[in-house]
Amino acid sequence: MARVSASSYHGSIRLLPWAIAALISAIAYRIYLHDTFALIFGFGRVIQPIEDFPWDCKRIQHPLLEGCEDIWLDYNNRKLYGACTSLNSRTGWNPSGSLFNVSARSRTDHISVLNIDEPGVDGLYGLHQLKIDYAGDLDLQGFDVKRIGDRQRFWLINHRPPVDPATGEPLDPRKVGANSTVEIFDLDTPSSTLVHVKTIASEAIISPNNLAVADDGIGFLVTNDHDAKAGMFRDLVILLGGGSLTYCRSDTGKCEVVARKNCSLPNGAVRGLDGRFYVSHSTSGVITVHEYSEDGLVEVKTIPLNVPLDNLSVNKDGNIMVAAIPHSVGFMQAADDPYNRVAAAGVLMLTNTDSLGNNYEVIKVIEDRDAKYLPTTTVAVHDAQTHRLFLAGGFSPFLSICQKRN
Incomplete structure (x- = not known):
């Protein structure tokens, strides 16, 4: 048997906790x-x-179409609305991304509007x-x-940036x-003022x-x-999951957390034409389907899409x-340098394949591996009437419109 010196023995003992920690980490990772x-x-x-x-x-590029994190299509009045801000603001003040540089705020956030059937001579759709x-x-x-x-x-x-409720001083x-x-x-309807x-x-x-509104x-x-x-450990949600769903009432202003289980960075939410709420979870790549009643929020389905997800929308066909x-x-690189980088993007479509809503089909609608036309996409809406896609991004200087070929 080989001889072991005392110094070597004690050195091995000192390394033992690190070896155990590495083993535990490897097991936990797996x-x-x-x-x-x-x-x-x-x-x-x-990626195709x-x-x-x-x-x-x-692509349609204009300062009013920068940083449009979310868009919504009014099918009846044929207008597209976007919640937009300057990219300098978005890359400095973005609480969802733990970016808290108050001085970066542009204080010019706005709702942009496009008349989607009237491109105009400048191609800006009456922006x-x-x-x-x-x-x-x-x-x-x-x-x-x-519509009400x-x-x-x-x-x-x-x-909004935080302030002391007693003194009004910034926190x-x-x-x-x-x-x-x-x-x-x-x-x-006849107004242009919110x-x-x-x-x-x-x-x-x-x-x-x-x-998503009921x-x-x-x-x-x-x-x-x-x-x-x-907090220091806030962004561990990316690896460990977390987040929650809250239900509020517009009349009373009362809100309560109604779900924490199975949450993995809940991101997009939409009310389907079937009356259910659909929620995308960014870091687990799943969509959870929920029904809400006086008894609370009940998860009725989990649909794996196996890719990180952002916002949701519902088209006229449901x-x-x-x-x-x-x-x-x-995506992270584009978010850091949005004027010079564009990330690969994709759009999936979830369709109900039976009247009971128990089976869903997932279809890949479009993907842009080389970032040639699509923005660093955080939301996509589909106009079933004209077979067009409208895509925008919270970290993009432009919006994209795609027309389906016959």
């Missing part, structure tokens, strides 16, 4: 994190070039922004719209997070990313993409359009 890493970083994922798909696409009757600033992210009578009602997520958002609220506005109706503020609105125009579901507003992020590293 059991808990391997699938997450594979999904986020796309190990083995094949845009030439594989039957779409002709073009303009709505006037906003509101005393404060807006720092926009996700939103939803519901002869007006459109907007629910807008607003990430450090890196320590306390953003003062995030949901602002409700009305837009009368009139403020109400502010919904609640401790249950933790880190709102998007929302059919009654009163209740709405909010996705909280993190468990906390701020299909759910899903913005996919097939190359997460490229």
Whole structure:
């Protein structure tokens, strides 16, 4: 038997805890994190070039179309609305991405409007922004719209910087997070001005990313993409999962957290034509389907898409359009340098294949491996009437329109 010196023996003893830690880490990675890493970083994922798909696409670039994190299509009045901001603002002040540079805020966030059937001689579709009757600033992210009578009602997520409620003095958002609220506005049909109706503020609105309004125009579901507003370990949600769903009432302003289980950075939310809520989870690559009643929110289905996900929309046929992020590293690089980089993007479509809503088919609608035409996409909407896609991105200087070929 080989002789072991005392110094070598003691050195081995000192290394033992590190060896055990490495072993535990390897086991934990294999059991808990391997699938997450594979999904986020796309190990083995094949990203297709845009030439594989039957779409002709073009980009529309204008300052009013920068940083449009979310868009919504009014099928009846044929208008596309976007919640937009300057890219310098988005890359500095973005609480969902733990970016808390208050001084970077442009304070020019706005709702842009396009008349989708009237391109005009300049090809900008009558692009303009709505006037906003509101005393404060807006720092926009996700939103939803519901027709109530002869007006459109907007629910807008607003990430305001935090202030001391007693003194009004600014607080450090890196320590306390953003003062995030949901602002409700009305837009009368002949008007171009959003009139403020109400502010919904609640401790249950933790880190709102998007929302979806119920059919009654009163209740709405909010996705909280993190468990906390701020903190050193806040972004572990990317690896370990977390976040929550909150349900609010527009009339009373009351909100409560209704789901934490199976949340993995909840991102997009939409109310389907079947009356169910659909929620995309960015870091698990799944969509959860929920029904809400007086007894609470019940998850009725989980649909794996196996790719990181962003916002959702629903088209006139009831299909759910899903913005996919097939190359997460490229997305993060584009988010850091949005004027010079564009990430690969994709759109999936979720269709109900039976009347009971128990079976769904997932279809890849378009993908742009080389980032030739699509923006660094965070949302896509489909106009079933004209067979067009409208795509925008919270970290993109342009919007894209794709027309399906016959």
